[in-house]
Amino acid sequence: KQEVTQIPAALSVPEGENLVLNCSFTDSAIYNLQWFRQDPGKGLTSLLLIQSSQREQTSGRLNASLDKSSGRSTLYIAASQPGDSATYLCAVDSGGGADGLTFGKGTHLIIQP
Amino acid sequence: NAGVTQTPKFRVLKTGQSMTLLCAQDMNHEYMYWYRQDPGMGLRLIHYSVGEGTTAKGEVPDGYNVSRLKKQNFLLGLESAAPSQTSVYFCAIVTTNTGELFFGEGSRLTVL
Numbered sequence A: 001k002q003e004v005t006q007i008p009a010a011l012s013v014p015e016g017e018n019l020v021l022n023c024s025f026t027d028s029a030i031y032n033l034q035w036f037r038q039d040p041g042k043g044l045t046s047l048l049l050i051q052s053s054q055r056e057q058t059s060g061r062l063n064a065s066l067d068k069s070s071g072r073s074t075l076y077i078a079a080s081q082p083g084d085s086a087t088y089l090c091a092v093d094s095g096g097g098a099d100g101l102t103f104g105k106g107t108h109l110i111i112q113p
Numbered sequence B: 001n002a003g004v005t006q007t008p009k010f011r012v013l014k015t016g017q018s019m020t021l022l023c024a025q026d027m028n029h030e031y032m033y034w035y036r037q038d039p040g041m042g043l044r045l046i047h048y049s050v051g052e053g054t055t056a057k058g059e060v061p062d063g064y065n066v067s068r069l070k071k072q073n074f075l076l077g078l079e080s081a082a083p084s085q086t087s088v089y090f091c092a093i094v095t096t097n098t099g100e101l102f103f104g105e106g107s108r109l110t111v112l
Helices: none
Strands: A004-007 A010-014 A019-025 A032-038 A044-051 A056-059 A062-067 A072-077 A086-093 A107-112 B004-007 B010-013 B019-025 B032-038 B042-049 B065-067 B073-078 B087-094 B101-103 B107-111
Touching (some): A019 A032, A044 A072, A072 A086, A086 B042, B004 B087, B019 B087, B019 B107, B032 B073, B042 B065, B073 B087
Parallel strands (some): A010 A107
Antiparallel strands (some): A004 A019, A019 A072, A032 A044, A032 A086, A086 A107, B065 B073, B087 B101
8 A cells, every 4th residue: 555754744944945845655656746735724736746757847946856766756945935835745646546646644834934 | 726616615514414515527537536634644535436427435435425427526425424524525636638636625524
């Protein structure tokens, strides 16, 4: 059974810093990995999707990497802003979408002004 | 949210009551999912569907039933609500071309 772990569970950094969020998974046979953002009381917003054949994806100040062999992904946030404060979740698709994604429990990020 | 709409957004039930959550999509996606999100537990898959007329159990299906009579709609039912079903419920779809998952805005259910 796939298990997804996110470390740290919470992180607080001053505005302007670059930071890295970590995601690890136990079964390297994945179709893709997706990063989401969730604001308090809101739904999940898709940030980046990395297919199993890809090494990284970029969107604006966000860069996600994938190392399937080691079962790891990182989400790099450059020049952090208070508006980046949210919970970030990673999810792994091990079944081609047919049986859903397995989610980590998230990293709660606070960017201090 | 890729055109995924959940109703209702909020609901309070008494133990033993029944209700149905509706997830509607305005595209033609095959795969639809129901997740629940609880503090400290993360997101867990309840049931899913890979096409019209098909449903399957996820990680935590007990106490729930689902139906997908029309491709656009995926219904989640609670026949006899229990306090343990107090949660936030999310519907999601997967896009066929990229496999990207998109969520609805959630339905907050409280069972007293």
